[in-house]
Amino acid sequence: MVETVLLGDPTVRRNERRRPTRAGQRYVVRTFGCQMNEHDSERIAGMFEADGMRPVGDYQSADVVFINTCTIRENADNRLYGNLGQLKQLKDHNPDLLLVVGGCAAQKDRELVRERAPWVDVVLGTHNLDRVLDLMDHAQEWGAITEIVDELEAMPSSLPVRREVDYAAWVAIQVGCNNTCTFCIVPAVRGVEVSRRPGDVIREVEQLARDGVVEVTLLGQNVNTYGRDLAIDGRRRPVFADLLRRVGTVDGIHRVRFTSPHPADFREDVALAMAETPAVCEQLHLPLQSGSDRVLARMHRGYNVARYLRRLAMARSHIPDLAVSSDIIVGFPGETEEDFQQTLEVIAEARFDQAFTFLFSPRPGTAAAEYTDEFVDPFVAQDRFERLIAIQNQISSDQNQAEVGKVLEVLVEGPSRKDPDMVTARSRGNKVVHVAGPHAPGTFLHTRIDTAARHHLLGTVL
Numbered sequence: 001m002v003e004t005v006l007l008g009d010p011t012v013r014r015n016e017r018r019r020p021t022r023a024g025q026r027y028v029v030r031t032f033g034c035q036m037n038e039h040d041s042e043r044i045a046g047m048f049e050a051d052g053m054r055p056v057g058d059y060q061s062a063d064v065v066f067i068n069t070c071t072i073r074e075n076a077d078n079r080l081y082g083n084l085g086q087l088k089q090l091k092d093h094n095p096d097l098l099l100v101v102g103g104c105a106a107q108k109d110r111e112l113v114r115e116r117a118p119w120v121d122v123v124l125g126t127h128n129l130d131r132v133l134d135l136m137d138h139a140q141e142w143g144a145i146t147e148i149v150d151e152l153e154a155m156p157s158s159l160p161v162r163r164e165v166d167y168a169a170w171v172a173i174q175v176g177c178n179n180t181c182t183f184c185i186v187p188a189v190r191g192v193e194v195s196r197r198p199g200d201v202i203r204e205v206e207q208l209a210r211d212g213v214v215e216v217t218l219l220g221q222n223v224n225t226y227g228r229d230l231a232i233d234g235r236r237r238p239v240f241a242d243l244l245r246r247v248g249t250v251d252g253i254h255r256v257r258f259t260s261p262h263p264a265d266f267r268e269d270v271a272l273a274m275a276e277t278p279a280v281c282e283q284l285h286l287p288l289q290s291g292s293d294r295v296l297a298r299m300h301r302g303y304n305v306a307r308y309l310r311r312l313a314m315a316r317s318h319i320p321d322l323a324v325s326s327d328i329i330v331g332f333p334g335e336t337e338e339d340f341q342q343t344l345e346v347i348a349e350a351r352f353d354q355a356f357t358f359l360f361s362p363r364p365g366t367a368a369a370e371y372t373d374e375f376v377d378p379f380v381a382q383d384r385f386e387r388l389i390a391i392q393n394q395i396s397s398d399q400n401q402a403e404v405g406k407v408l409e410v411l412v413e414g415p416s417r418k419d420p421d422m423v424t425a426r427s428r429g430n431k432v433v434h435v436a437g438p439h440a441p442g443t444f445l446h447t448r449i450d451t452a453a454r455h456h457l458l459g460t461v462l
């Protein structure tokens with residue numbers, strides 16, 4: 001179904017884009033949120049550049065500004081409308097400036113974006129990125145337009161791309177999510193799971209390798225359920241473990257990562273594929289969210305702590321030196337001090353190399369946002385948050401300390417932001433390693449780790 005607000009002539013038609021192109025126009029794409037949004041922004045930039053546009057670094061010199069929005073955290077909304085307020089002043093001075101808002105907030109809030117920021121020219125959702133140029137043409141000819149559709153129209157991977165780096169790339173294997181985590185807005189804005197056919201994924205990875213990419217990260221909301229919506233020859237369904245093995249054997253691809261698996265669906269076949277495919281990195285992001293069974297059940301996570309820890313142990317038993325990261329939410333509605341203590345116990349046992357910790361913030365449209373009478377007092381939640389961070393920081397430091405003396409293969413990302421004589425690189429376990437430069441981005445180095453801090457390692461190139 002197309003839910004469209006057409007301001008002006010409602011004769012705009014799908015994919016009947018007129019040429020001429022926008023050759024010479026300058027654009028900015030500003031991205032909020034997760035890797036999937038980053039990935040989509042690369043496709044937006046790719047479409048703009050295929051149409052002759054070129055990137056610029058600031059709003060002032062742009063002809064087109066695209067804001068790719070996020071709804072995961074509450075302050076993302078504030079930042080969006082703050083940005084749009086700033087852009088209104090520019091638009092007042094330059095009425096030809098074309099403002100486009102896309103992404104998850106646009107998908108979820110629909111006309112609300114235009115109500116709050118009527119100076120925006122185009123609002124489009126997450127499912128119809130391929131329409132951006134048509135809608136921009138329409139807005140310039142007929143006036144502002146909002147177009148949100150509920151079903152995926154084009155896999156972002158089928159669109160042109162402009163990647164930020166030459167040596168690494170994201171590859172979307174699935175969009176959407178069939179789970180119902182009560183804190184999460186993703187299923188509402190990204191829709192049900194849709195997997196790409198394996199041959200399509202492999203073709204993209206092969207092309208990336210021909211273009212010089214050495215590391216790919218497979219992206220999906222729940223990669224372990226990849227393929228459940230597909231059937232090969234009407235019978236067998238592809239599974240993620242097989243895809244991982246196939247991607248790992250593409251010539252020229254030296255590193256394969258993926259994000260995110262769901263603990264409820266993470267099975268031994270994937271751990272074995274990781275262990276038996278040399279290109280797949282010894283790194284796993286396995287979101288725990290809470291260490292309390294009671295809270296996990298209210299989050300609708302589909303596993304309990306014992307099952308989570310069993311799967312983590314299984315993965316570690318197959319993959320020596322596995323580096324593990326996780327996500328943890330503090331202050332979920334109804335969380336008691338006892339629940340929180342259980343989370344502390346689990347992180348002490350799991351010994352994550354890194355944990356992304358979040359204070360619960362209600363997202364309108366989610367079930368948990370309705371649990372208002374059980375919201376945790378903000379001071380209590382903040383106190384728990386700080387206690388959790390202090391303990392996890394110590395664990396991260398200890399885990400990094402254990403790397404000292406090892407020789408690690410690292411992939412150079414670029415100059416260090418703090419020291420121009422150093423470069424920043426990343427280990428297969430996804431740890432940041434600084435070494436003396438210069439070395440070109442995309443170079444593999446063997447380094448001996450000399451010292452460790454909480455968030456990085458320092459090494460010597462061998």
Ligand code: SF4
Nearest residue numbers: 177179181184186221
């Ligand atoms: S698995 Fe849960 S947290 Fe992850 S995207 Fe799906 S609903 Fe959201």
